[in-house]
Every structure is written in structure tokens, then in C-alpha cells.
Amino acid sequence: MTAATRVFFVGGLISYRALFNWIRPGLYITTMLGSPLFQILFFTYLGRYTASQSDDFFIVGNSVQVAAMSAIYGMTMGIANERQYGTLSPLLATPANRPALFLGRALPFVANGLFVSTFGFVISWLLLDFSPEPSDLPALAFVVLVTTCSCTALGMVIGSIGLRARDVFFAANLVYFLMLLVCGVNIDIDELPGWLAAISHVVPLTHGIEAARDVVAGETLGDVAGLVAIEALIGATYAAAAYGLFRLFEAEGRRRASLETF
Amino acid sequence: MVRLFAVGWLFHLKSLTQSLFFVLISVIQPIIFASIAFFMFESGSRAGTLLYVALGAGLMGIWSSTLFGSGGAIQWQRWQGTLEVLIASPAPFLLVLLPLTLATASVGLYSIVMTLVWGRIFFGVPLDFEHPLQLAVALPATIGSLGLLGLVLASTFVLYRNANAFANLLEYPIWLITGLLVPLSLLPGWVTPISWLLAPTWGIRAVRDAALTAGGSAWPEIGMCVLLGAAYLVIGSFCLRNFERLARSRATLSLT
Numbered sequence: 001m002t003a004a005t006r007v008f009f010v011g012g013l014i015s016y017r018a019l020f021n022w023i024r025p026g027l028y029i030t031t032m033l034g035s036p037l038f039q040i041l042f043f044t045y046l047g048r049y050t051a052s053q054s055d056d057f058f059i060v061g062n063s064v065q066v067a068a069m070s071a072i073y074g075m076t077m078g079i080a081n082e083r084q085y086g087t088l089s090p091l092l093a094t095p096a097n098r099p100a101l102f103l104g105r106a107l108p109f110v111a112n113g114l115f116v117s118t119f120g121f122v123i124s125w126l127l128l129d130f131s132p133e134p135s136d137l138p139a140l141a142f143v144v145l146v147t148t149c150s151c152t153a154l155g156m157v158i159g160s161i162g163l164r165a166r167d168v169f170f171a172a173n174l175v176y177f178l179m180l181l182v183c184g185v186n187i188d189i190d191e192l193p194g195w196l197a198a199i200s201h202v203v204p205l206t207h208g209i210e211a212a213r214d215v216v217a218g219e220t221l222g223d224v225a226g227l228v229a230i231e232a233l234i235g236a237t238y239a240a241a242a243y244g245l246f247r248l249f250e251a252e253g254r255r256r257a258s259l260e261t262f
Numbered sequence: 263m264v265r266l267f268a269v270g271w272l273f274h275l276k277s278l279t280q281s282l283f284f285v286l287i288s289v290i291q292p293i294i295f296a297s298i299a300f301f302m303f304e305s306g307s308r309a310g311t312l313l314y315v316a317l318g319a320g321l322m323g324i325w326s327s328t329l330f331g332s333g334g335a336i337q338w339q340r341w342q343g344t345l346e347v348l349i350a351s352p353a354p355f356l357l358v359l360l361p362l363t364l365a366t367a368s369v370g371l372y373s374i375v376m377t378l379v380w381g382r383i384f385f386g387v388p389l390d391f392e393h394p395l396q397l398a399v400a401l402p403a404t405i406g407s408l409g410l411l412g413l414v415l416a417s418t419f420v421l422y423r424n425a426n427a428f429a430n431l432l433e434y435p436i437w438l439i440t441g442l443l444v445p446l447s448l449l450p451g452w453v454t455p456i457s458w459l460l461a462p463t464w465g466i467r468a469v470r471d472a473a474l475t476a477g478g479s480a481w482p483e484i485g486m487c488v489l490l491g492a493a494y495l496v497i498g499s500f501c502l503r504n505f506e507r508l509a510r511s512r513a514t515l516s517l518t
Contacts, residue, residue, distance in 0.1 A: 040436030052306030
């Protein structure tokens with residue numbers, strides 16, 4: 001195993017265990033599983049009452065979106081907590097390969113997001129009569145994987161900003177809630193005002209949710225390849241921006257001796 | 263005692279107002295949820311008024327600020343190192359904590375105001391209240407009863423090391439089972455008796471009856487808010503006394 005590979009896998013795992021504040025069982029179950037469960041129930045019942053869309057619309061939208069809890073909050077913690085806990089300076093003093101150091105942190109959060117999203121779908125199957133065709137599940141899993149990766153890239157952007165900003169968790173909370181409004185989780189994009197719909201097309205999640213709904217409705221992975229490709233492209237763009245910010249704030253922090261100042 | 267209560271309430275209200283987190287959950291989050299609900303109602307086939315949505319989303323904000331503010335009240339005092347000083351002061355701890363829990367519910371008033379103003383400006387929600395006087399009584403009664411429920415949360419969550427995580431868990435379920443946006447008739451029957459024990463259920467009924475129901479009266483629901491508030495006060499003061507006694511005898515006041 002090369003040094004960069006070790007930093008990517010082992011470093012990523014260690015940072016996940018050290019910096020993800022919700023990793024203890026009590027916290028994990030209440031926050032990462034309990035909260036998504038009730039979010040799915042709340043919006044599905046609200047959808048039933050308003051009669052705006054079918055149950056599947058809300059179940060798929062929210063089950064995919066809850067992956068963002070790990071992707072946004074977790075990834076923010078995974079980067080910004082280095083500064084919070086006073087470990088940023090020693091970390092950046094090492095000669096470790098920077099892309100491996102940075103991107104390795106994302107892997108556990110992607111896996112975690114996939115797990116939470118799967119939990120959302122399973123609980124919807126148990127409680128809300130959600131029943132996709134078994135043959136659609138591999139395609140659905142792939143779409144959720146790509147969407148979770150792109151959401152994690154957005155979390156990386158916020159985490160990188162956290163290397164500089166004073167209260168980055170405000171931004172993380174705000175982004176998470178705005179996703180519920182903007183990304184077609186509970187409202188069809190066509191129902192949104194034009195300017196809001198325009199924003200929805202350049203943020204992660206929107207195309208992934210649309211693709212997941214199409215897959216559940218019976219379309220094949222080939223049919224939604226365009227949507228998945230756009231979602232992946234948006235994710236790659238955010239990841240590149242996040243890495244750029246990370247390097248910029250690292251350089252700025254060294255130059256101004258302000259790595260861990262608040 | 264009155265001065266202690268008034269000064270404490272005002273101090274905590276100002277303090278919470280300056281917290282970005284409370285601005286988020288009592289102003290921004292309710293606006294986002296109100297917007298989602300407005301769009302859902304507009305695109306759905308359910309006949310109804312958007313004022314119903316604005317009031318429900320506003321009360322969701324009151325619950326959130328009470329839940330997160332009161333649920334972590336004692337833990338925060340611990341982290342800040344002020345808990346021992348407060349317990350050691352001659353004033354009863356109940357009178358020190360109650361203004362804080364009431365302030366967390368009062369901050370939620372921003373939610374109601376913001377969802378109404380937001381709804382009026384961007385969604386054309388008509389602000390024609392059927393019984394303004396009853397509404398003027400229903401709102402403080404609701405906030406008071408939620409603040410007293412906050413006292414119960416503060417005095418019981420302290421036993422749970424990760425109170426904030428527990429608060430995360432309780433946000434959506436209480437929104438759901440107290441009928442803030444979704445009528446209880448849509449939920450399983452066993453939910454209804456549970457909802458009767460929760461102040462937001464009666465609070466939203468009182469506020470909606472006062473604002474929306476032409477021939478209705480909000481006084482019975484306001485009465486239920488007062489009654490539940492009194493029950494919460496008794497439970498909260500009992501739990502708080504027990505917490506104080508145990509923490510003193512085991513020397514665990516400052517342990518986080």
C-alpha cells in the first residue's frame with residue numbers, strides 16, 4: 001500500500017472515527033436513523049393530506065435526501081472539526097498527499113449516507129407500503145450512490161469554508177433545510193418559481209432524486225443515464241471547488257498564521 | 263421573585279435572540295417549512311386556507327426553539343460552568359430555570375410573526391382573523407404552556423448525556439402527532455390519546471379556532487393549555503428537585 005493510498009483509506013477512517021460527533025450508538029441511532037425516519041413519515045403524511053403527489057414521490061425524495069445528513073453535516077464535521085479540536089496545524093504540517101488526505105475523508109461519509117438512505121427505503125417498505133420492483137433495486141442503489149457522492153462534495157465545500165468561517169454549522173443547517181425546498185424533495189421542480197427552479201438545477205440532489213423517481217417508476221438505468229451523468233458532473237464540480245478552497249485556506253492560514261484562530 | 267423572573271426572562275430572550283442557531287430554528291427554518299407547505303397545498307387538490315399553513319408552520323418553530331432551548335438548558339449551564347453558582351444561589355432553582363424555558367418558547371413567537379409576514383408577502387395569505395381577542399389570548403397561553411413543557415424537558419433531558427441528539431429525534435414526531443400541519447384523523451388511532459397530553463395539540467387548536475373558525479370559540483382549548491401548563495409545572499418542579507438532590511448528594515453537578 002502506497003503512502004497516498006494509506007492516507008486515503010486509513011486516514012479517512014481514523015478521521016471519521018475521531019471527528020464525526022454522532023458516531024456513538026446513542027447519538028447515531030437518534031440522529032442518523034430516528035430523525036430521517038420521522039422526516040419521511042412527516043412529509044409523506046403531509047403529502048397525503050395536501051394530495052399534491054403520490055406517496056412514492058415523498059418516500060423517494062426524502063429517502064434520497066436523508067443521505068445528505070451524513071454528507072452535509074458529517075463531511076462538515078470531518079473537515080471543519082480539525083480546526084475546532086486544534087488538530088489542523090499538526091495535520092497540515094505533515095507532508096501527506098493532499099488530494100488523498102482530503103478525498104479520503106469523504107469515503108466513510110458516502111458509505112454512511114448510503115446506509116441511512118437504505119434505512120429510509122426499508123422503513124418506508126415496512127411502514128408506508130413502498131414496494132418497488134426488485135429488479136429496479138440495483139439501479140436505484142447506483143443512483144443513490146452517485147447522489148450521495150455529489151451531496152458529500154457539497155458537504156466538502158461547506159467543510160472547507162469551515163477552515164476559515166467562524167460558525168460553519170449554521171451554513172450546514174441552512175443548506176440541509178434549503179435542500180428540502182429547492183431540490184425537488186417534496187415539491188415538483190415545475191411548481192417552484194423560475195429563479196428557484198434555476199438554482200435547483202445547479203445543486204446536488206435534484207437530478208439524483210429525479211432519476212431515482214424514474215427508476216422506481218420502472219425506467220432502466222439507461223433511461224436515466226443523462227440525469228445520473230449530470231448529477232455526477234455537478235458533484236465533481238463541487239468536489240473540485242471544495243479542494244480548491246481547502247488549498248486556498250491552507251495557504252492563507254500559513255501565510256497569515258491564522259490556521260486555528262477564530 | 264417577580265423581578266428575578268422578569269429579569270431572567272428578558273436576559274435569556276435577548277441572549278437567545280443573538281444566537282445564530284436560534285435565529286435559524288425560530289426564523290429561517292419555519293419560513294422554509296412554511297414555503298414547502300404553501301407550495302404543497304397550492305399544487306394539491308386539498309381545499310383550505312394558506313393561513314392554516316402559516317399558523318401551523320409558526321407553531322412548528324415554537325416547538326423547535328422550546329425543544330432545543332429547554333432540552334439542553336441544564337447541559338448548557340454545565341458547559342458554561344454556571345450551574346453550581348445558580349444552584350448555590352438563595353433563589354429556588356425552579357425560579358432560575360423557568361424564565362429560561364419560557365424564553366425559549368417566547369423566541370418562537372418570531373416564528374409565528376415570520377411565517378405570517380412571509381405568507382402575506384410571497385403567497386398572498388389573507389391575514390383576516392375571526393376572533394382577534396381570542397387569538398391575542400391563545401398565543402401567550404400556547405407559548406406559556408410550551409415553556410412549561412420545556413421545564414419538563416429541561417429537568418428530564420438532563421439525565422440523558424446526549425440531550426441534543428434526543429432533541430433532534432423529537433422534532434418531527436411532535437410536529438406530526440400534535441396536528442400542526444397534518445390532521446390527527448390521518449394518523450393511526452393510538453396517536454390521538456398521546457396528542458392530548460402535549461401542549462402544542464391544544465395550542466394549535468386554540469390558535470386556529472381563534473383565527474379561522476367563524477362560529478367557533480378558542481376558550482376551551484386555551485383552558486386546556488392552562489391546565490396542561492399547570493400539570494407540567496408540577497411535574498417539572500418535582501423532577502427538578504429530584505435532580506438537584508441527586509446532583510448535590512453525588513457531587514455530579516458539574517459533570518458533563
